[in-house]
Amino acid sequence: MTKVYYGILSNNRLKTLKKTINSILTSNIKDFKIIIYDSSSNKELINFLKVINNNHILVITNNDFKLSSNESYGRNRIIDKVLELSKGDSNTYLRFIDDDDYFNSIGLKLEYDLINSNNKVDMYFVYKISNNDYKVIKIFVIKDLLYSGIANYYVSANFLYNNHNICFDEITHTRFCEDLIFFARMLNSIYNPKNSYIVDFLNSDFSYYCYKVDRFSRNYYSISSSNYKKLTSLLIMEVIKLYNLNTPVLKKELNLLVTNYKKYFNHVYSILREKENLNNDKTN
Numbered sequence: 001m002t003k004v005y006y007g008i009l010s011n012n013r014l015k016t017l018k019k020t021i022n023s024i025l026t027s028n029i030k031d032f033k034i035i036i037y038d039s040s041s042n043k044e045l046i047n048f049l050k051v052i053n054n055n056h057i058l059v060i061t062n063n064d065f066k067l068s069s070n071e072s073y074g075r076n077r078i079i080d081k082v083l084e085l086s087k088g089d090s091n092t093y094l095r096f097i098d099d100d101d102y103f104n105s106i107g108l109k110l111e112y113d114l115i116n117s118n119n120k121v122d123m124y125f126v127y128k129i130s131n132n133d134y135k136v137i138k139i140f141v142i143k144d145l146l147y148s149g150i151a152n153y154y155v156s157a158n159f160l161y162n163n164h165n166i167c168f169d170e171i172t173h174t175r176f177c178e179d180l181i182f183f184a185r186m187l188n189s190i191y192n193p194k195n196s197y198i199v200d201f202l203n204s205d206f207s208y209y210c211y212k213v214d215r216f217s218r219n220y221y222s223i224s225s226s227n228y229k230k231l232t233s234l235l236i237m238e239v240i241k242l243y244n245l246n247t248p249v250l251k252k253e254l255n256l257l258v259t260n261y262k263k264y265f266n267h268v269y270s271i272l273r274e275k276e277n278l279n280n281d282k283t284n
Helices: 014-025 043-050 073-086 105-117 134-145 156-164 178-190 215-220 225-245 249-281
Strands: 001-011 033-040 057-061 092-098 099-104 123-127 153-156 199-203 209-210
Touching: 001 073, 014 033, 014 043, 014 099, 014 105, 014 215, 033 043, 033 073, 043 057, 057 073, 073 092, 073 156, 073 178, 092 099, 092 156, 099 105, 105 123, 105 199, 153 156, 156 178, 178 225
Parallel strands: 001 033, 001 092, 033 057, 123 199
Antiparallel strands: 092 153, 099 209, 123 153
16 A cells, blocks of 8 residues: 655744645545654744644654754655655655645545555656646646646655655755755656656646745745855756756757746846845945
8 A cells, every 4th residue: 555755844834734734634545644844933833743643643843943944954854754764665655745835635635546556656746637648748747847846746765765865955055946956856867768767647636725825935035145046056957957868859848948947047136136235235
C-alpha cells in the first residue's frame, strides 16, 4: 500500500494551519503522515503543536531563531525525516504544502487512489490535461509548473533517496524562488537521458487552495536585492540545464520561459533596488 507524507512549513499562522491539517485528516486516505516543521512560531502555535495527539501527525520544532525565516532549511528537514522513516521506499511519496494553503479533501483522496493503483512512478504532476498527447503535455507541464507552487507534485522517497544531492537552497536564507529552484533541479534529473525515471500525470484539477493572493509579493519585497539576484540567477541556470537536455520543440518553450523569467525578475530587481536607495537616502 502507498504511503504519502504531507510536509507542512508552519510559522505563526495557527488559524490557517488548523484548516490545512484538517483538510488532510478528513480525506479518508488509508496510509499517510503529516510532518509539520515549525520555525520558531509564537507561544500560541507552539502550545497547539505540543498538545497534538494524533498518530498521523509528527512535529519537528526549530528552536534556532536564526533559521526561522529559512524555508529551505525547514523543507530539507522534512525531506530528511521522510527518508529516515521510509528508508527510500518506492511506495512512499512526499507532497509539500504551506500552512496558508489547504487541500480539497475529496480531490486529495482521489489522487491517493490513483497513485496507490500505480506506485511505480517517480513523480506525479498534479495537472489538469485536455488530451492524451504526452509529448505536448510534457511541454505544458514544464513551462506551467515552473511558474507554480510547491504543492503541484508528488515525488517518491526512492527518487529523493537516489538523488540526495538535490535539495532546497539554504545559503541565501530567503523565502523566494526556493521551491522553483528545487523543482527545476528535480526535473533536470528526471529528464536526463542517462536516467530512467518514470513520470505520470494525475489528470486532476488542482487539489489545493491558497489563502493569500498577495503572498508572492509579501515574500519577495522583504528580501534584499543582492539575495534576490542570487536566487533568480540560480533558477535561470537550472532552467537552462533543463533546456540543454530536451528536444528542439521543448527548447522553444523553455527559451520563452527563460525570457519571461528574466523580464519579470529584472522588473522586481529594479523595484527592490529603488526601495533600497530610498532607504539609504533617508538614513544619510
